[in-house]
Amino acid sequence: MSRNIAIAGVTGVVGQEFLRLIEERNFKFDSLKMLASSRSAGKKIAFMGEEYTIEELTENSFKGVDVALFSAGGSQSKKFADAVVQSGAVMIDNSSAFRMDPAAPLVVPEVNPEAIKANKGIIANPNCSTIIALVPVWPLHKQNSVKRMVISTYQAASGAGIAAMNELKKQSADILEGREPVCEALPYQAAFNVFCHDSKIGENGYNEEEMKMVNETRKIFDDSQIAITCTCVRVPVMRAHSESINLEFEKPADPAWVREVLEDSPGVIVIDDRDKNRFPMPAIDADGKDDIYVGRIRQDESIPDGRGINLWVCGDQIRKGAALNAVQIAEAMDF
């Protein structure tokens, strides 16, 4: 069994995180191809004691490849999907291109690892905000069905790429020094401000990020009935998302039960110290980390019969929200 890996979009934020994760997690591979656009082709990357040359991503890139980790944008994923599959490789795609394709499993390994086997050559990696919410909600849902979720997000700049992260820093410095902030990577001032997620607004008034959370959750949970509403918002944080999650369960749900389940769940760390007012924080706890941090576990008395729970979760957008989840999918594959 060979393990020949390709990374498409290796120069991006997520592509770079793929490399860090492969090294950190001691992910075994026989060969590694670094692929990017023609702009980056020929550049060298030092990785684990070897020098790699970036190759241009083309239809001929996948000969002999077993798994191709894609994070080069949805249009590139669509363009090269056939070439990947025809080469006999499996694409693990970080873009939204195939997430709602019935033929492509949409996988969070803590939730639906069994879906991986059913792949026909493409496995989709969910949206970051979806993954970060579902890792802690799933173990609760398994024991006591979640009927409705109301989610408001506090999303980091990293979701819009490295340029947005740099813009947040630049704008912050500009404002502190009395200069007018310039908006290029993000549509509105990111520093010391908050705005509606910068994805297209649909006819129903929801941005694409919000609809991804609704539709992807239903697919991953294999539950077309679960009621979900979201408000997705960017905040001036560098790379970890936070989410305020209100849950309505089918049966009564006690905060002590929630805590017990979450403390025992893979990929989840509970921080919930009421005396110290110490709960998960994106920059302090989640930044650069693998786990999803959960706290503010409270009974929501506005839902009758003790069926309401409020949660607060933080997770690194680049790691579990993107690169880590994809690498975990690759780790769970038989190859």
Add this chain to the structure above:
Amino acid sequence: MSRNIAIAGVTGVVGQEFLRLIEERNFKFDSLKMLASSRSAGKKIAFMGEEYTIEELTENSFKGVDVALFSAGGSQSKKFADAVVQSGAVMIDNSSAFRMDPAAPLVVPEVNPEAIKANKGIIANPNCSTIIALVPVWPLHKQNSVKRMVISTYQAASGAGIAAMNELKKQSADILEGREPVCEALPYQAAFNVFCHDSKIGENGYNEEEMKMVNETRKIFDDSQIAITCTCVRVPVMRAHSESINLEFEKPADPAWVREVLEDSPGVIVIDDRDKNRFPMPAIDADGKDDIYVGRIRQDESIPDGRGINLWVCGDQIRKGAALNAVQIAEAMDF
């Protein structure tokens, strides 16, 4: 009819805003006393072409005063309430000291101006997040009863005072220049981070800010049954709060109806341009402004029968969230 005004806590963020509002709104007064702690007593403040000397706030400060605007902290409000009332003045108190006192009306002039007349010497000004939510929710609630609200806040540093605002700037500069941020005014890193509101956590796991929103809304709406749950969060924004508000109405509620009502409501400005993804932003729209900005008006399909609506609101914490609301109460009084 005389209009002799005192401002207690004139050197604070809200106290200073009282002065700006009195000038801007051409609030008529016969005399103005500037009161603060002994530390500031004797200092001079130039205001509307006159020089005022700050006096120490004592029990003897209120002789001949008609209205005392208090923003000197809850303990000072409690300490001097009797002195104010016995002097025949009315205290308009920005602290939480008397908000839940059945003898003290709790007033948002756009919601319950009639409560002002029933005062027995103390009128309480609600919590900032409560005011900012209720100005737009009330006109909807009047026409179609709100049964339940789920609110997540994005609160500015200003709610924790001028020291917190300066700390947010200082920490931002420190982080940008690679220095370790120092936390003094706020318990945790405010810059490029998000954390649970820095008020005491009660036995039910809710912070005081969250319980204020629940209890104050019930009192202001005179509706002990309205179901409310909140998650209150600080974000790195200077002085305007944002809130994600999910509403469950008694009867079907159409987004077009919501927009129509809000466009016609006092103190509310609708910004809801789906094509441009242009909705209210705290730093761009609300900062330093009087109105509450509302957008992201959407049907929440997770509530059956079209009875669900999502809103996004932004309001200046120091103006409508504190000083302006208090000055509007004074304007509405017969004196």
